[in-house]
Amino acid sequence: DQQVKQNSPSLSVQEGRISILNCDYTNSMFDYFLWYKKYPAEGPTFLISISSIKDKNEDGRFTVFLNKSAKHLSLHIVPSQPGDSAVYFCAASEDGNKLVFGAGTILRVKS
Amino acid sequence: NAGVMQNPRHLVRRRGQEARLRCSPMKGHSHVYWYRQLPEEGLKFMVYLQKENIIDESGMPKERFSAEFPKEGPSILRIQQVVRGDSAAYFCASSPINARVGTEAFFGQGTRLTVV
Numbered sequence: 203d204q205q206v207k208q209n210s211p212s213l214s215v216q217e218g219r220i221s222i223l224n225c226d227y228t229n230s231m232f233d234y235f236l237w238y239k240k241y242p243a244e245g246p247t248f249l250i251s252i253s254s255i256k257d258k259n260e261d262g263r264f265t266v267f268l269n270k271s272a273k274h275l276s277l278h279i280v281p282s283q284p285g286d287s288a289v290y291f292c293a294a295s296e297d298g299n300k301l302v303f304g305a306g307t308i309l310r311v312k313s
Numbered sequence: 314n315a316g317v318m319q320n321p322r323h324l325v326r327r328r329g330q331e332a333r334l335r336c337s338p339m340k341g342h343s344h345v346y347w348y349r350q351l352p353e354e355g356l357k358f359m360v361y362l363q364k365e366n367i368i369d370e371s372g373m374p375k376e377r378f379s380a381e382f383p384k385e386g387p388s389i390l391r392i393q394q395v396v397r398g399d400s401a402a403y404f405c406a407s408s409p410i411n412a413r414v415g416t417e418a419f420f421g422q423g424t425r426l427t428v429v
Contacts (some may be wrong), residue, residue, distance in 0.1 A: 208355075291356070299361050305353070
């Protein structure tokens, strides 16, 4: 039972353009959402998060949008850079202790 | 200030052997989480420990898997009688007391277990 779904296994974007990564969830008890970035042979690195009481959070080139009614969140990266090429995981939490991860989206930024 | 240290980075075990994975949390961190990533999948929560206590083990398989975080020393994830399906990357994360998971949890580089 996948509570967090990332339906796009991969995404390819031109350098300088916007990257949009999507994530859907089914558990309405989730109250905190996060995006992680992961390079091969490394552990996930926290990128940005959003509480369920907000609908947008911005940090530099990264913005996360949350649509609670649709149970959908997205990560926007503007402008995309080659160094952004990595696997991006969406994650959610309802108890503040454990995270439920999506399967990840491979982002390739072409220069 | 060293990050979360996991060792070994790579571990090869024959079916039926035991695997021991170690995690040293960041200095000052007293909470440890273990996650497993199977091929082509996201990370899946296994267990959450504080010093000498298992807080949440809802993600741990019922048999062969155990975890501890002693008063002194690293956290250990132990897999007895390994099978091929245990082959995965095992990640440890640590956070300070009362931290919000995720934003203040730092992941190690993982241990890649291969069962042959």
